[in-house]
Amino acid sequence: MSIITVNPKTRSKGFKKENLHINNNLINQKKIRNKIDNIGNIKVYNLSLEDELIVKKIITSYKNFFNKQNLKDDEMILDGHEILEAIKIDKLKFPRYLVYRYKYNMYPKLHLLGDYPPCVQVEPTSFCNFRCIMCYQADKSFSNKSHGYMGFMELDLYKKIADELEGNVEAITFASRGEPTLNKSFTKILEYSSNKFLALKMNTNASMLNEKLIHSILSSDLQTIVFSIDEKDKEAYEKIRINGNFDRIIKNLELFNEIRTKHYNRDDKIVRISGVKINDRQNVEHMKKKWGSIADIVAFTNYTPWESSYDNPVNEVSNPCSELWSRLFIWHDGKVNPCDYDYKSTLSKWTLSNRSISNIWNSEEYNYLRESHLNNQRSKISPCNRCINA
Numbered sequence: 001m002s003i004i005t006v007n008p009k010t011r012s013k014g015f016k017k018e019n020l021h022i023n024n025n026l027i028n029q030k031k032i033r034n035k036i037d038n039i040g041n042i043k044v045y046n047l048s049l050e051d052e053l054i055v056k057k058i059i060t061s062y063k064n065f066f067n068k069q070n071l072k073d074d075e076m077i078l079d080g081h082e083i084l085e086a087i088k089i090d091k092l093k094f095p096r097y098l099v100y101r102y103k104y105n106m107y108p109k110l111h112l113l114g115d116y117p118p119c120v121q122v123e124p125t126s127f128c129n130f131r132c133i134m135c136y137q138a139d140k141s142f143s144n145k146s147h148g149y150m151g152f153m154e155l156d157l158y159k160k161i162a163d164e165l166e167g168n169v170e171a172i173t174f175a176s177r178g179e180p181t182l183n184k185s186f187t188k189i190l191e192y193s194s195n196k197f198l199a200l201k202m203n204t205n206a207s208m209l210n211e212k213l214i215h216s217i218l219s220s221d222l223q224t225i226v227f228s229i230d231e232k233d234k235e236a237y238e239k240i241r242i243n244g245n246f247d248r249i250i251k252n253l254e255l256f257n258e259i260r261t262k263h264y265n266r267d268d269k270i271v272r273i274s275g276v277k278i279n280d281r282q283n284v285e286h287m288k289k290k291w292g293s294i295a296d297i298v299a300f301t302n303y304t305p306w307e308s309s310y311d312n313p314v315n316e317v318s319n320p321c322s323e324l325w326s327r328l329f330i331w332h333d334g335k336v337n338p339c340d341y342d343y344k345s346t347l348s349k350w351t352l353s354n355r356s357i358s359n360i361w362n363s364e365e366y367n368y369l370r371e372s373h374l375n376n377q378r379s380k381i382s383p384c385n386r387c388i389n390a
């Protein structure tokens, strides 16, 4: 019987409520209201006029929320894991966090565009030591070395990226097509990112963790560490995470947890165990029992058939894709792509070797892609016509 049994018609980002568990009973909107009430004079945060207006809009959104009024289309309050992130954010940085989340969540809905994307996904490597059944690594025409897609990001390229993004983008995620910790410069990448960004995140399969790497991760500026795990027991895990050794993952995570508890402030970072929801057997309550002592959040993300992006049937999804306004992906070699559904970068017309990130984000070709989606022409673009991302 196939392990992948779900067949979604569309996919939204984030987590469905039933697939998310946050390990903290104290998390609630009242805490955020306290932080909102404490913002005080907006001028002291040195925000641009546009960003000040966003903070004011969120303050109004919270007033409406607590007065039990419906939010307008351009209003937003934080939700789910954002509340945990926001609670941990320093008071002086909190307005910046609000602006970042507003741009990430609302700009795709309002089709607004800033000088930079709200979040940048940086791939330290496209190599992976796993071949998970729902991942592009399962596509041999991509993951076999001979096809030319595999490589590692040079530290100098990352420095160039970080230098441009510092002060312009709050969120960088180290992940995409490969396992970031396979890059021998990964700890140097983390070091170079220090004090530059508000929401640094990494995704890892946890297979390469050792004492040294764990200290590097925990002493870094990372806000969130995501361990990609989809099941609670060995047999089911190893059927999904091909090449993964469940016993080793448990050993590594126990070591991580021991070092985190002994040497670091557990409140400093957010640890998430995150799987992909590929069948109905996976259950967040079961995952919580297994991983709740290690992770602050246990969750499943929504599945899209990434393992067969270019062979999926052409579909009828016609709404504009949110990725075009929320994130930009930078591959190991400096190639820039709008998403990782298109893991062979057939949409890409851009490389950092001759253009800046801001220039690419606002380029004619990128805007043409956005316009096509807005004008109901998504079906004419490959592989958007086979993709279910909403």
Ligand code: SF4
Residues within 6 Å of the ligand: 321, 322, 323, 324, 338, 339, 340, 341, 342, 383, 384, 385, 387, 388, 389
């Ligand atoms: S393939 Fe197109 S529709 Fe799918 S995530 Fe990428 S940009 Fe969006």
